[in-house]
Amino acid sequence: MRTFLFSLIGLVLVAVLADYGTAAYAEYQVSKEIRHELSLDTDPDVRVTGFPFLTQVADSDFSQVNVRAVGVPMASLGKVTVEATLWDAKVQASQIFGGNLNNIVVGELDSRIRIDDTQLGQLIGISDLKVSAPVADPSLGTSGGGAYQVPKSGIVLTGTVKLGGVLKQQVSVNADLALEGKQVRIIATGFALGGRSSKSMTLAPPLAEIAMQMFSVTLDSDYLPFGIAPTTVHAEGADIVVEGKGTNVHIIRPSRS
Numbered sequence: 001m002r003t004f005l006f007s008l009i010g011l012v013l014v015a016v017l018a019d020y021g022t023a024a025y026a027e028y029q030v031s032k033e034i035r036h037e038l039s040l041d042t043d044p045d046v047r048v049t050g051f052p053f054l055t056q057v058a059d060s061d062f063s064q065v066n067v068r069a070v071g072v073p074m075a076s077l078g079k080v081t082v083e084a085t086l087w088d089a090k091v092q093a094s095q096i097f098g099g100n101l102n103n104i105v106v107g108e109l110d111s112r113i114r115i116d117d118t119q120l121g122q123l124i125g126i127s128d129l130k131v132s133a134p135v136a137d138p139s140l141g142t143s144g145g146g147a148y149q150v151p152k153s154g155i156v157l158t159g160t161v162k163l164g165g166v167l168k169q170q171v172s173v174n175a176d177l178a179l180e181g182k183q184v185r186i187i188a189t190g191f192a193l194g195g196r197s198s199k200s201m202t203l204a205p206p207l208a209e210i211a212m213q214m215f216s217v218t219l220d221s222d223y224l225p226f227g228i229a230p231t232t233v234h235a236e237g238a239d240i241v242v243e244g245k246g247t248n249v250h251i252i253r254p255s256r257s
Contacts (some may be wrong), residue, residue, distance in 0.1 A: 023053035029099030034069060037081060044069030044082075048096075057096065062089045067225070074113070076220040078122060081114040081239075084225040097146035106249045113221060114239040124217045126159035131238045134192065155235040158193045161214045163207045173215045177240065181232040184242055188215040226251050 031046040049062040050056055065086040072082045088107030095104065121129030134156050158172040170194040178185040191208070221242045224230055228244040235241070 010088060022057075023048050026053075026057075026096045026099075029097055030065075030067075030101060031099075032167070033099035033101070034067065035053055040069060041071060043103070057093045059136055060090060060092050061123060062091055062096070072113075074221075074223075077113075078119050080119065081116070082225050083112040083114065084231075085110040101251060104251050106226075106251065107247065109226060109228060109246045109249045110243070111224040111226055111246070112241055112243045113224060114236075114241050117238040120240060121159065123219065124214065126161060126214065128170075129157060129159040131235060131240070132156045132158065135236070148197075155186075155240075157186075157188070157215050158192075159215075161211055163210050167207070169207075169211070171211050173212060175215060177233045177235065182221050182230060184219040184233050184240065185218050186215070186219070188212040 025047040027048055028043075031043045034046070035043050045066075045068040047066040048056070048062055048064075049066065056062045067082075067084045069082045071079045073079050085108055086106045090105045091101070093100065102221075115123075117129050117131040120131065121127055132155070134154075154177040155175050156172055157175050159168070160168055160170045162168050173188040174190050174192045176187045176189055178187065188211075190212075201227070208229045221230055224242065224244045226246075226249060228246045228249070230244045232239065232243050234243075
């Protein structure tokens with residue numbers, strides 16, 4: 001009986017390792033194809049979730065595929081991080097092992113681009129730009145539990161700006177995020193309390209207006225992965241995230257010349 005149990009455990013381990021090894025090979029093939037397609041410097045991260053993998057291969061139905069590529073060049077945004085989550089993807093075995101995600105049907109697809117604060121700073125000309133969450137504002141009163149309320153503005157932007165052509169000042173502003181079609185608008189709404197520079201609250205009106213304008217910008221988001229239209233924009237940590245969702249998405253990649 002003991003020999004039988006050890007043999008059974010050994011067979012299970014071999015099966016599990018074979019399943020994970022096969023999944024890793026398929027992920028590598030897809031990653032290599034995406035790297036070539038997007039002209040990336042490194043392989044993107046591809047993960048096929050769910051166990052067993054070979055059952056999904058046999059059914060040509062993958063419950064979840066996660067794709068993440070860093071440093072993807074976009075015409076108007078520079079290099080950004082691109083992410084996609086494919087749910088209930090109908091993919092033939094020959095495609096998944098050949099790294100080909102062309103001509104497939106996805107039940108639900110979440111598509112995102114991430115613009116980090118370094119890249120955003122380059123776009124608006126503020127080299128030390130930092131993005132953070134709003135801080136509590138005593139002037140808004142408390143939330144009922146004793147804590148001060150947080151401003152409704154979406155993010156806080158902090159950076160050093162040149163005012164009046166000479167004066168350099170580090171300021172923090174509250175800013176709202178808005179999506180208008182494929183354009184992302186970042187709109188400075190006022191100076192942030194608790195920011196890195198207390199002097200930001202005492203700028204003369206003309207200089208204050210200049211500072212607010214420097215933190216306000218409209219960005220063109222060229223595309224989301226797999227042709228999904230953007231529907232929301234929000235902040236996550238130090239990233240600006242533009243996101244869209246689609247159902248019953250038919251992915252067809254243009255043929256190469």
